[in-house]
Amino acid sequence: MKINWGTSIVIAFVLFASFILYFVLTVQSSSKYDNELVVEEYYKHDAKFGDEMVRIQNAENLKLKPVITDISDAISIEFPNTFIPKDIKGKVSLYRPSNKKLDFEIPISLSSSTLLIPKKSLVGGRWDINMEWQYDGKLYLTKEVIYIK
Incomplete structure (x- = not known):
């Protein structure tokens, strides 16, 4: 049986489409390939972006800022001595x-x-370290990226 060029183009297209469909289904169904968002409620998080920028600016305006450093067996977050430690509240994510x-x-x-x-x-x-903290009634946000070896 002889195959003309039109039939071979159709066969090649069907094989290519089958490969793409197989690849998409494999990636979507396999737990090995993670395709999650960084934030669960992305749009709610994005709506509060202006508040986040105000808190970042508050942290930038400080004369003495908290320092995040990578030491031998821990990550150290050191607040300036001008702050009263028990009055600092918040969380480190x-x-x-x-x-x-x-x-x-x-x-x-x-x-x-x-x-x-x-x-x-x-x-x-x-x-990625996000430190949301409050001192003296003012809200702050400090962001830092570190690499652990």
């Missing part, structure tokens, strides 16, 4: 962009000016 299941939050409760987050709970790689 650690986001792992590659895996939502590793995200967690730590409340800010200080007796000294330093908050330590042990590295034993952190997997190596990129971590």
